[in-house]
Amino acid sequence: xxxxxxxxxxxxxxxxxxxxxxxxxxxxxxxxxxxxxxxxxxxxxxxxxxxxxxxxxxxxxxxxxxxxxxxxxxxxxxxxxxxxxxxxxxxxxxxxxxxxxxxxxxxxxxxxxxxxxxxxxxxxxxxxxxxxxxxxxxxxxxxxxxxxxxxxx
Numbered sequence: 014x015x016x017x018x019x020x021x022x023x024x025x026x027x028x029x030x031x032x033x034x035x036x037x038x039x040x041x042x043x044x045x046x047x048x049x050x051x052x053x054x055x056x057x058x059x060x061x062x063x064x065x066x067x068x069x070x071x072x073x074x075x076x077x078x079x080x081x082x083x084x085x086x087x088x089x090x091x092x093x094x095x096x097x098x099x100x101x102x103x104x105x106x107x108x109x110x111x112x113x114x115x116x117x118x119x120x121x122x123x124x125x126x127x128x129x130x131x132x133x134x135x136x137x138x139x140x141x142x143x144x145x146x147x148x149x150x151x152x153x154x155x156x157x158x159x160x161x162x163x164x165x166x
Contacts, residue, residue, distance in 0.1 A: 058163035
């Protein structure tokens with residue numbers, strides 16, 4: 014009897030998930046104006062810039078590894094915040110390209126940390142060049158959208 018009751022309860026819960034998770038009941042994010050998008054994105058990027066650690070020559074291995082980890086977490090948090098913004102239709106494609114550039118930089122930075130941990134010097138050089146190239150692309154896309162703080166990330 015308890016198995017039948019458990020199955021009926023499970024069926025009701027699964028059926029209820031379609032109702033609770035339906036897009037009609039979930040409010041869609043409000044589409045922002047261009048000014049609202051720029052100010053919100055610049056504010057998020059400025060916050061990320063303040064939290065990002067400074068990497069300079071002469072730091073120990075442990076310090077560099079720790080700061081790289083913090084830097085990746087700051088960038089991932091920034092990506093999370095930027096993904097929550099809903100750009101106006103005229104800027105939607107450009108904003109999606111900017112997010113894709115952020116994703117590529119984040120992926121390369123994570124690969125850099127993995128290569129750093131493994132002591133792969135040749136791979137580090139390749140990844141550093143890739144990060145610099147992707148960072149330039151990110152910089153240009155941010156400037157085209159008017160996101161000056163994001164261009165400094």
